[in-house]
Amino acid sequence: MHIKSIYIERTQSRQKTVSLNLSALNISVLYGENGCGKTVLLRLLNAVLGQEDRVLAEEKVQQIRIVYENDNRKEKEVRIICKEQAASDSAQITYDWSAFRASELFGMASILLCPNSGNASHINVSPDFLYWYIVEMGHIEHFRTGNDAQMLCDNLSQHIKLKQSGDGKVSFESQSDFSAPVLTIDTVDMHMVEMLLLERFHLAQQAAQDRVQKALFDILANACDSANMEAVDETxxxxMLPTNQKKLIDILERLEKNALSDKIISILKSDDQKFIAKELKNNSLLAKLIVKMSSELEREEMPVQSVNKLKDILNAYIGPEKYIEISDDRIVIKFHSSPETHGIEHLSGxxxxxxxxxxxxxxEGDKRQLFLIDEPETSLNMKWQRGLMPLLGSLAPNAQIIAASHSPAIAEANVSYLVELK
Structure with missing residues (x-):
């Protein structure tokens, strides 16, 4: 699926019509003067996919026409037209979605990323400031004692801090769980992102652990059914062993302790590969177990691969002095020249x-068909801007990416990305 062009007609607007022909590539970078409607277009396109009458009504949309190419490379057109043109209240204005629902665009999964996503502003409200405010405004008389007022200030300050940090999980489900097929991400706290990544990582680890344990029982069951074990494929x-050796040890050590897993761990922990090869050659059951478990690990859940890939890419950007490390309960910044560690909220903007x-x-790269990014260059240095769009394109090779930008460096990798909003 590929969106080829968009035409928007509005009433009571400085620009009553907006049209855009997108790049034939999977990446389009919109450019144009400030106020020409780049952000509005992204917002409206996402609203169309989510069938949000309110958003279209707020922008005084009369009609939207989208031309797209379906998976069979057949060009089609969809129109969304306002039905209640006379209504003064935007909440009462509705649109005709019948053509959209009959098209292949219906069900298209998208994400709109706004400029301030990842840069949530935090206000430091200390207990002393709150107490000063109560006294200055004459509210202290409503408390029995000064200690009661101070206790309220302490609790309120802590509540605000938890709410802003995400430790209280405020808005986590609505902003960062990615469950909605059409999603707008405006402000996302770094703690929320950390929680999301760790949650997916832990689920995948548990799934891998369950598969390894099942492999153990499957091979043992086969051994009981057959007096002669089939020879293991030594090649x-x-x-498999060099790639999966450490992973197998980690998973087996998390399983309930037993003689068999202890035996396998003791062999795998050896630094002598010749010793490991000899032990496994002399014991076809253990060799078969390790091959089977390694095969299961190579079916590792995507979230584990994804988190590790994220770590590798980010470390290539923020290094070489510092790097990201992911543990069971936290994602931290570490330094090669120092033992100190910091939370990811200490990364620069x-x-x-x-x-x-x-x-x-x-x-989400393999789950969404459309990514909309408003000002992706925000806070990024020129070098990072130049490589950003090809990098994002490689992470979502089957999706279409439409970005609105004021930086020519964003499209430096390929000028064919550039499309002008008219």
Whole structure:
């Protein structure tokens, strides 16, 4: 599916009509003067996919015409037309969605990323400031004692801090769980992103652990049914073991302790590959178990691969002095020259913006057909801007990406990305 052009007609607007022909590539970068409607177009396109009458009504939309090419490369056109033109209240204005619902655009999954996503502003409201405010405004008389007022200020300050940090999970479900097929991401706190990544990572780890345990029982069951174990493929074993050795140890150590897993761990922990090969050659059951478990690990859940890929890409950008490390309960920044660690909220504005973009594309790149990004260059240095669009395109190769930008560096990798809003 590929959107080729968009035409918007509005009433009571400085620009009553807006038209755009998108790039034939999977990436389009919109350019134009400030106020020409780039942000509005992205917002309206996402609203069309979500069938949001209110958003279209607020922008005084009379009609929207979208030309697209379906999976069979057949060009089609869809029109969404206002039905209640005379209504003064935007909440009462509705649109005819029948043509849209009959088209292949219906059900298209999209995400709109706004400029401030990843840069949530935090206000530091201290207990002392709150107490000063109560006294200055004459509200202290409403408390029995000064201690009662101070206790309220302490609790209120802590509540505000938790709400802003995301530790209280405020708005986490609505902003960062990515469950909605059409989603707008405006403000996302870094703590929320960390929680999301760790949650998916843990689910995938548990799934991998369950599969390894099942592999153990499957091979043992086969051994009980057959007196002669089938010979293990030594070539497959040599190829799988170096890649999966540490992963197998980590998973087996998390399983309930037993003699068999202890035996496998003791062999795999050896640094002598010749010793490991000899032990497994002399014990076809153990060799078969390791091959089977390694095969299961190579079916590793996508979230584990995704989080590791995110870490590798981000470290290539923010290094070489510092790097991201993911543990069971936290994502931290570490330094090669120092033992100190920091939370990811201590990344710079540009690093946080990149973190958010990479997180969205790595976790959703194979699930969404359309990504809409308003000012992707926000807070990014010129070098990062130049490589951003090809990077995002590689993370979502089967999706269409439409970005609105004021920076020519964003399209430097390929000028064919550029499309002018008219």
């Amino acid at each position: 497959a074993l040599r190829m 540009g690093e946080q913006r990149l973190f958010i973009l990479l997180t969205v594309f790595i976790l």
